[in-house]
Amino acid sequence: MSRVRVLVGTRKGAFVLQADGKRDRWDVTGPFFPGWEIYHVAGSAAEPDRLFASQSSGWFGQVVQRSDDGGATWEAVGNEFKYEGATGTHQWYDGTPHPWEFARVWHLEPAPDDPDTVYAGVEDAGLFKSTDGGQHWAELPGLRTHRSGPSWQPGAGGMCLHTIILDPAHPGRMFAAISAAGAFRSDDAGQTWQPVNRGLRSEGIPDEDAEVGHCVHRLAMHPSRPEVLYMQKHWDVMRTDDAGGSWHEISGNLPTDFGFPIGVHSHEPDTVYVVPITSDSHHFPPEGKLRVYRSRTGGDDWEALTRGLPQEHCYVNVLRDAMAVDSLEDCGIYFGTTGGQVYASADAGDSWAPIVRDLPAVLSVEVQTLS
Amino acid sequence: MTGGGPMIRVVLPAHLRTLARVDGEVELRVDGEVTQRAVLDTLEARYPVLRGTIRGHDGGPRRAFVRFFACEQDLSHESPDAPLPAAVATGAEPYLIVGAMAGG
Numbered sequence: 515m516s517r518v519r520v521l522v523g524t525r526k527g528a529f530v531l532q533a534d535g536k537r538d539r540w541d542v543t544g545p546f547f548p549g550w551e552i553y554h555v556a557g558s559a560a561e562p563d564r565l566f567a568s569q570s571s572g573w574f575g576q577v578v579q580r581s582d583d584g585g586a587t588w589e590a591v592g593n594e595f596k597y598e599g600a601t602g603t604h605q606w607y608d609g610t611p612h613p614w615e616f617a618r619v620w621h622l623e624p625a626p627d628d629p630d631t632v633y634a635g636v637e638d639a640g641l642f643k644s645t646d647g648g649q650h651w652a653e654l655p656g657l658r659t660h661r662s663g664p665s666w667q668p669g670a671g672g673m674c675l676h677t678i679i680l681d682p683a684h685p686g687r688m689f690a691a692i693s694a695a696g697a698f699r700s701d702d703a704g705q706t707w708q709p710v711n712r713g714l715r716s717e718g719i720p721d722e723d724a725e726v727g728h729c730v731h732r733l734a735m736h737p738s739r740p741e742v743l744y745m746q747k748h749w750d751v752m753r754t755d756d757a758g759g760s761w762h763e764i765s766g767n768l769p770t771d772f773g774f775p776i777g778v779h780s781h782e783p784d785t786v787y788v789v790p791i792t793s794d795s796h797h798f799p800p801e802g803k804l805r806v807y808r809s810r811t812g813g814d815d816w817e818a819l820t821r822g823l824p825q826e827h828c829y830v831n832v833l834r835d836a837m838a839v840d841s842l843e844d845c846g847i848y849f850g851t852t853g854g855q856v857y858a859s860a861d862a863g864d865s866w867a868p869i870v871r872d873l874p875a876v877l878s879v880e881v882q883t884l885s
Numbered sequence: 886m887t888g889g890g891p892m893i894r895v896v897l898p899a900h901l902r903t904l905a906r907v908d909g910e911v912e913l914r915v916d917g918e919v920t921q922r923a924v925l926d927t928l929e930a931r932y933p934v935l936r937g938t939i940r941g942h943d944g945g946p947r948r949a950f951v952r953f954f955a956c957e958q959d960l961s962h963e964s965p966d967a968p969l970p971a972a973v974a975t976g977a978e979p980y981l982i983v984g985a986m987a988g989g
Contacts, residue, residue, distance in 0.1 A: 549900060573950040573984040574900055574938040590904065590934045594942045 518840050519584065519882045520848055521565065522856055523552035526874035528567055530585040533869075537846055537860040540869045546588060547579065554835055555585075556622045557882040561629035566648055568619035568634070576618055578634075580648050591648035595619070595636055598655040604638065605667040614638045614658065621835060621878075623678035633704075635675030639666065639692040641704060654704035657690060662709060662726045669694035669729050669748075676834055677733045681740045681757075689743065689758065694729035697745065699758050710758025714747060732834045734776045736783035744786050744813070746776040746834075751788055753813050764813025769800050775837035779862060780845045784812040787839075787847060787863060789832040797852075798829035806849070808863050822866035823857065830855070835878035842883055850876025890914055893924055894979035901939070901982070905932040910979060919974035921953060922965040939982060954981040 520531040527545025546552075550569045558564040563584040569577040576595065579588040595616045603611035617637040625631035634642040634651060640658045642651040657675075666673060674693055681687035686703040689710070696711040714728045721727075729748035736742065745752040745761065750771050752761040765771035770790045779785035786809045792800045799805060804823045807816040830853035840846040847863050850856045854873035859866045892912040897905065905911075913927045922944060929936050940947045944965075947953070953960045956970045956978050972978035 571900065572987075573898075573948065574904075575948060576937065577904065577934075593937050596942070 516842055517884050518842070518846060519557070519562075519884060520838070520856065520858070520869065521555035521557060521585070521878075521880040521882070522850055522873065522876060523555050523567070523835075523878035524850075524854070524874040524876050525551055528552040528555050528569075528585075529870070529873060531856065531869050535842055537842075537858055538867075542870055543585065545874075546585070547577075550577070551618075552877065553618060554621050554878040554880075556624055556632075556880050558624040558629045558632075559626045560624070562882055562884055564624070564629045564647075566622045566624060566632055568622055570618040576616070578619065578622075578648050592644065592650050595634070595640075595642055595651050596653070597640060597658065598653040599659075602659065603664055604673060605665060607668065609667075611664065614640065616640075617672060620674045620676045621678055623680065626680065626682065633678050633680075635678050635690065637672045637674040638668070639673045639675040639695060641675055641678070641690055643704070656700070656705050657698060657707045660698070660707050660709070662695070665726060666692065666695040667727070677730070679733055679735050679743075681735070682737045683740045687740075687757070689733055689735070691730040691733050691745075693731070694727065694748075696726045696728040697730050697733060697743075697758055710754070711761070712759065713754070713761035714752065715750070716748065731774045732776045734778045734786070736778045736780075739783045742783065742812070744776050744778060746773050746788055748772065748794060751776065751813065764809070766809070766814035766816055768807055768816050769805075773832075774834040775832055775849065777837045777839050777847065780839045780841040781843075782810070782845075785810050785862070786813060787837065788816075789837070789849065791831060797831045802826055802828050804828040804830065804851075806847070806859075806863055806866075819859075819863040819866070821864065822859075833877055836876050838879050838881040840881045840883045846881065848879050848881050850879045852876065890916070890919075891974065891976045893919060893927075893973065894976055895924065895928060896979045896981045897935075898982060898984040900984065901935060904934055904938065907932070912976075919969045920966050921960060921963065921969060921980075924969065924980055925965075950985040950987070952983045952985055954983055955979070 516535045522529040527548040529544030532541045553568045555567045565581040567579040606612035621635040623633040630647045677691035679689040698707045699710045732746045734744045751765045773791045777787045803825045806819040830851035837849040847859045852875040856869045895911040
């Protein structure tokens, strides 16, 4: 029988939540690396018991951990992230040039076909790659050194490369998203990049239609239709049908189009999930009601999913890397909150139940479907 | 460990003891003059997992929220190549690596 393993990164450690395919009884282990911020934990599709975790601390910097037994034991691997060549500058908050400085790894993306290859998206925005299971990291500098780089500015959370999507249908094509620079695409395995932000409009920046400067919060793709991408932008939920060539808004009837994560049903490429958040000044759900919204039409028409979720006095947030879908026949959806709850739905979002309620603030949620 | 000098005692903060998988003090034999750089070089050679967590890779500057104390003195701003107090070099007193206090 298939089973699932949910990988949770929190402000104070990592947790591994496991269940069989019914997903109603959970085994919870952790905290691993207690007291450290775990920005992301990700598993290799090529070797599912191989996991990578980004462990960081304001005191002691970055550590990368690797497990080869599904999270039971861990070993620290390489933690040197050195920008390639001249570091250059981006804009600081006050508009002055500021040298690129490595702060932490936000996102780890294992290659689907090689357990030793993994990409890391870091703050200050850069893309790194390891081909030896995380022991050594080399930058793919073409993104950071894009001609627009000196104009990039950090968002309030830092200038982080938070999303990496590897296109399964077009070898060498990959997408990355950076707050607050925007979305970028490479067609040559990360050597060169182009901004793919046409159609995004961001009030509050000098040129609303600028090539870069958009605060993209998250991208999502269904592997069967890789030319379609969904985006939760700072404000606006967006969609492209031509791999980022142009975007159009699909916020439709959402109560607010601010939010962080966005996900796609594992078997239905037109079924999309977001968690609307009141605003960038109120990082909690509208009306104190925690609602996931689902569109079965690729956007515009959205329905609130509330069964099992708190519908009063709920003032948590759901961060950009904190939602995931499994690939069981009845697609499971998972998300974690800044209040420490991890919710699961085993019926594509129709109903929800908490797996755990009292973890530290959740930074990231991933799920592996295991046979 | 190499050389025949006295053992230098190093106290790590709790998170780094966990990372290095050590309990209590670390004892190191340091070749040549006992400076902060020599102690940290020896420590990182013994426990490579600590590279980058106390100072930059390749002996780079101290991380901002890490402090170095010994003999009731704050050595954080001393030259990394200055000799450590004799009591540290003889092992009578430990060299303390401390995570700066924070919180409220």
